[in-house]
Each structure stands twice: as structure tokens, then as C-alpha cells.
Amino acid sequence: MAYAVEVEQLSRRFGSVAAVDGLTFRIEPGEVFGVLGPNGAGKTTTVRLLNGVLAPSGGRAWVLGLDPAAHGCELRRRTGVLTETPSLYERLTARDNLHFFGALYGVAEADLPRRVDDLLALLGLSERANHKVGSFSKGMKQRLALARALLHQPDLLFLDEPTAGLDPEAARQVTAWIEQASRERGRTVFLCTHNLAEAQRLCHRVAVLDRGRLLAVGTAAELARTLWHGLWVDVDLRTRPPGALADSLRALPGVTELTLDEDRLAVQVEGEAVIPSVVATVVGQGGQVLRVNPRVYSLEEIYFRLQRERKEGAA
């Protein structure tokens, strides 16, 4: 068993809607894997399928080496899920909620009270431990739901839009805890989100979903390379370079495209290895180089580019 999650042609239909449509991807143990996609992309449905809570209509999945459709109960002992809505018992206290779920997750009776107290303290809920959850703010409920997901120390943590609807400060707190949880015990994290900055900060790799289909999967750099075909390098110059520079650069092996306006030169190269010869050529022709910046695309640019390509492809 090499992968934490391995999915092959996984599908789920609801009537005529393909909520999840032929997904194939793999997640390494210890990886923080992000799933991005607009509303209705199939993120929540995927989490349900991977936990054996919803039966697939096609394809296969192995999660922690188990088939969720066949060994759901066994699997769910080792996964923790932060659901999209907190899904807490509002008539019960925070402590009662955690005791209830701890018992269902099989946390030993002797360990449970301490485990609950520790998590309540960690997430800053100790003072409200004996209050009914119905009186909690959205942020507090989210923290309690996160505590529930971590209670049984799962190997694989699913987070379905963990910061949706939180104020910026609460969101940052939750993100910090997620970062911490992802570093403990080699835990694998499956993070569904609309928040691109959050994904950029937390995830090693991301998958972009749309209407149940996988548009792309990889690190941000890998996705950028496939989308923009090569690496763009911005070269800032002190003065406008001589007119012949553009032609000499085009002649360089490994340079695929360039634009030059005023004192700003942008060169597309096949890889980083080409950058020194670009700089040497510019300097050789009398260009005064101030800065050389390989362009880094944000997840946001990648995401919107993918969505645009899909729409153009569909049109």
C-alpha cells in the first residue's frame, strides 16, 4: 500500500446529474491535497464516496488501503471529517458532543475525558465546554467540529471548506490549526476549498474539479507549466535596449517567445537552465539589467485560467 488515497474512474450519478464523473488521482501519505472547484463541482460528493458514506455508481477507490464501499466502518475509524456544515448537536454541550463522538469513534473510555479536555483547551473552547452548542458563534462551532474531526487522531483528515463563512481572523486561526494538524503523525489531509489563498498556503498539490470532472492535478508550478507552456522570465532594464536584442534572443536555443516594450523584457524559456544565457545575451548587447524574475503564478491565476479554458473548450 503506497498511497493514502487511490481513485480510479470514480463516478457517482444522481439521476441525470453526474456529481462525480470518472475521477482518477492518487494522494501520497502525509500529503496535503487540495480540491478546488466552483459550487456543485462534486467536492462534497467525493468526500462522501471516499468515506464509504455514499455508494459509487462506477469506478474504484482505495483509501488507506481499504475499499470504502466494502469496508466503510473499518475505514471511518481512521478518517476524520470536518463536514461542510458543523453538524453538531445544538441541544447538547460542547463536552457532551465530543464525548458522544469520541465513544462512537472508539476512543478508549479511560482516555476520552482527557482527550476531550486537551482538544477543548487547544481550540480555545475550555470556558464554554459546558455550554450548549446552540449558543455558539459560527467560528466556535467550526472549532468544535474541527475538534471532533481530530478526536480519534485520524490518519487521514477530510476538511470540507473549513473556513467558509468565518471572519478573516477566525479563518486564519483555523488555517493555522489545520497546518498544525497536518504536520502531526504523518497525517494526510484532503482539503476542499473555494479559498485559493488557503489552498496556496496549505496544499502540496491541488486538483481542480468542475462539474464532477478533474480539470487538472499537480503542484502549482506543474499546473502553471502545463497551462502557460514553459516559464516566463521578466527582465527589468535600466534603459531601453538596442533594437537588435530581440532578434538575438529569439535565436537562442531554449527561448520560445518574447515581448519587449520600453524597458521591460519578458522572455518565455523552456526551463530555468536557459535563464543564464538570456541574461548573458542581454548584457552582451549593452542592456543594463536591474532585476530578473521567473514568473510564479498564483493558484488563483491558474484556477481562473483552467476555468476559462474549460468554458472555451465547451463553446
Next chain:
Amino acid sequence: MNWRTVRTLAAKDLKEVRQNRSAWIPAIVVPLLFVVVLPLAIIVAPSAAGLPGEVLLPRQGPAGMPNPLPPALMAEVAGLDDMQAWVVLMAGYLLAPFFLVVPLMFASIVGADSFVGEKERKTLEALLYTPASDRELLVGKVLASVTPAVALAWLCFLAYGLVVNVASGPIMGRVWFPPPAWWPLMLWVAPAVATLGMAATVLISARVSTFMEAYQLSGSLVVLVVGLVLGQVAGLLLLNVETTLALGLALWLVDAALLWFGVRTFTRSELIARI
């Protein structure tokens, strides 16, 4: 089957239902009515008002008409005086089916809160993500509604027995309650009725989305009880030991059929798709 899981589920449901006033207020009021108000109204009020027994229970129809009560019922009170016959017939026979309202109502109230309430309050999803198996979830919820319903019915039976014997002491001159049919009624039929209320709620819960809808639908089962009461008055049946045992058997068969369907609708994948 993991019994810690089942126990935890059942205890949580009961803890939660205790917080739902619209659920437990009727569950307290109805038994009080049966245990205290009815026996006093039947036994104490007529003698206090000085009503003679033959007015309450005419053994002869007016002006030579036949007795309006069925002969099988009258045979049960042969040899008693009018007032005694009134007490035994009312408190011992005609009111007996009403006691089934207690387990029926309680089981359907807790069942509605536990099966539909989880959906309504959006707590079902997290529950389905736990390692508890579908069967453990179902058994936990069944126990949460059936066990206390039966316990409550027995408690009411005990209290009713005390009230009836004490209140009718001056009239009867001995401890006469319960007539033999009450034992199978409480030990055999009451659990069957509680299970009926719960099983009906499980089936209903698949189709409705609020506690109130489920409560009202399963509450309509009370017509069964009213049917039993009217059936006795009309002479269609008499709740003696044999008929009570047979009634229980019939109910258990219906329960088994309903539960068989219930188990099929109660699967995670179906439940989550309908959240």
C-alpha cells in the same frame, strides 16, 4: 454489534429528546390523565355525586329493550352489584386499550425526534461519518425509543393499579385489579405497540423532513387504540387473555414486516442522499 456504540447512541437520543419540550410534555400529560384523572372520574366521582349504579350501568335496556352492552362483557361481571360491575367494566376492561396510547405515543415521539430530528437539525451527516455501522445506528435509535416507552407503560400500569385499587376499595372491598388479561396486555402487547410506533416512524422518516410532520403522521396510529375501545363496547371483541395474546401476535407480525422494510431504507447511502 458494538454495544458501547449502541448504548452511546441511545443515551444521546434520550438526552436530546429531554430538551425538546414539544416532545415530552404530551408524553407526561397523557399518562397522568390515564393514571390519575380517569380512574378518579370513573370510581370516585359517581359515588361522590350519589349516582346509583343502575343509572351508570343499565343491566336491562329501558322499557324491556335488551341490554346495550355485549353479553360477553356482562358475563365478566356476573355476581357483582351494579356499582362494582361499573367499576370493573370501566377500569378493568373498557379503559385497558387506552393504556396502549402511552407506549405508542412515547415511542413515536422519541422516534420522530431521533430519526427525523437528526435530519431536520442537520446532525445526521456527522453521525454517518462515524464508524458506527448502519445496523448499530438503527438498533441504538430503536432502543432509545422502545425501551423507555415500555418502561413508561409499566410504570403507568403500576401507578394505575395502585390508584384503582385504593379508590375502589370502599366499593369492592378487596384488591381486584388487574384482571388476568392485563398481564399479557402489558408484557406482550405494550412492547409490540411501542415497536409499532417506532417502526412506523422509521418508515415515515424517509419521506418527511420535520419532526412535527413525523409526529403527526405516527400520531394517527392512535386510531388503532380507539378502534380497540369501540370494538369492546360494540361487542366485536373482548380483551380477555386469549384475545390479548392474539392481538399481540398480530401486532408483532406487523412490526416484523414494517421493520423489514425499515431496515432496507435505513442505509447510509440512502440516508445521506436524502439529507
